[in-house]
Amino acid sequence: METLLSTLTTGILIGGIYALVALGWVIIYKCSGVLNLAMGEMTLIGAYLSWSLYQAGVPFVLAIVLTIIAGIVLGILTERIFLDKLIGQPLLAVIMVTVGMAFFFRGTICFIWGTDTRVFEPAVFSIEPMHIGFLRVTPVFLWSFIVAIALLVALVLFFKYTRWGLSMQATADDETAALSLGVSVRFVYSAAWAIAFITSGIGGALLANINGLNISISYLGLLVLPAVIFGGLNSVPGAVVGGVVIGILENLTGTYLNQFVPGGIKQIAPFIFLVVFLLFKPYGLWGWERIERV
């Protein structure tokens, strides 16, 4: 029982990070219709930037803020350089340009920082487990969850109450109508990429605190895909729920199935889940259904 509870808690806590990254993915898809496969590399950029800043003596909070600023700049640059020219192109072109970006980012990151595992030193959050009631929680998970949720709430408030957020919502809903009402769609696209860079960068930095930082953090970018499929490609609450569900699923299979199916079942379970889920409910729980059957 205790194992189950602690597995579930860890799943939910780490799912918060997945939810954050999934949110960034969904925002890009909703606003500009780009299916982004470079998400993992975007998490790497954020993680390595914050690590470098932290190692250079910058306090962690300030490092996160600087990562956010760098994310905004990089997001706008990426959108302007790579994706601006491909608006309205077929699916293959748009997906492959994100794949090309992914390779470019990954190659550059590996070239600059190498492939050794780095750790945040001194550790930002303690890894000594503590007890909240009868639950055993590791503070690093808890703090990561809190940061992720805080950023999620901030983003939701941004979409609900600010002018920019509302114009992004309008574009996601109906691009032509938004254009005719004077919303600058190009601005919205850039903003979407900037937000995605922020969320994935912070997600990467948090995960790097938990697991140590190396190139395999970019696995987060693939893990996002089952999450967004589960929630529905264009649903923001779906992304959050999907992220948490994938976190729980991953930890449950890691705890219970590993003895029967040794090896990397923990890493592969989300993808098996993805294939099976696609067979039965391809549009996710809250996605828009397109009548596009073969």
Add this chain to the structure above:
Amino acid sequence: MSTVWLPCGHYHQNYEKDQGWWQTPLIKIKMVLLLLVVFVAIPLVLPGYWIGVCTMVGYTIMGALGVQLLIGYTELITLGHGAFIAVGSYTATILVLHFPWPEFIVDWGLAYPISIVAAALTAGIWSVIFGLPCARVKGFYLILTTIAAQFITVDFILTQYVSKIGGRAQSFSLPPGTIQIGPWEMTGDVKPYLFMAVLVSLMIMVLSNLLRSRVGRAWMAIRDNDIAASTMGINVYLYKILAFFVAGAMAGVAGAFWLSNTAAISPEHFPWFWSLWLVGVILIGGVGSIHGAVFGSLFMVLIMEFLQMGVIPLSEYYPKLLFSFAFLKKAVFGLAICAFLIFEPHGLAYRWWQIKNYFNLWPFSY
């Protein structure tokens, strides 16, 4: 991209001629020259290292042809083709090493060729298994299924289970003498190269014949508009599955060929990078033409070779360049894909088509 315009004075009188391979004497001479260069000149003239590079080009072409069939001709976007190559490779390895072959088959050197056929079939069926969801999903969802195929096949089944057959830890080593075709043992540079050239020619022949038959026309109809295709009586689902099977079988042949060019098989030979590399190759070469697969493979492999040659003198001043060349290669590959998509979306094959037309119609472009 249609066929090339004929030079002034040549015209077709029936449909058969219009579909012909070698339509004018000039094309016939050109193709014979090309075959001579590939089969005679390159093995005789080039040094061993560059023959190895050419073998690599051929291996890339074999993989890219299957991807071209799926993406370029049927619009089933696959980002997991490396999985099927891996399946072919492992099937052939296990058959060659562990199957109880009768004595005479080993003596005649038939074990490896038979394994290649078996590998093609296995990879085709494996590909169909992951193609089955294409009955229900399209576009991005299909892409996700193929990505899942890559990770389930290579990172899970092959790494965790198949690699451990016979108490191995990681890779299957191929002892010398096991990879044999008839009397020829696949050693050195030239023999794998010639075997590659034969396989590539055969595969291009099979694919282009398929594409000008009923099957190929059905595939292209599905690519252009699947609803219209189904109203014309094409069984869309069946033909999509068939496309998966053929592409998977080609990947299986490519994977089985890889045995003759390497001393050991391990899952690291088939990373996700390799699947994406193949898609990048056909994007750079041009989507929707066999030329595209060939040009893309040539371009990418040679560019990387030249890059390496260019880096070696520079590395004297900045040794990290050579030390982390693999990363540099990835970055350049990514940039090349982006640049081609933005500036040359039709790929190299389209440029080639324009050049041919220019010379065919010279001096008067009517």
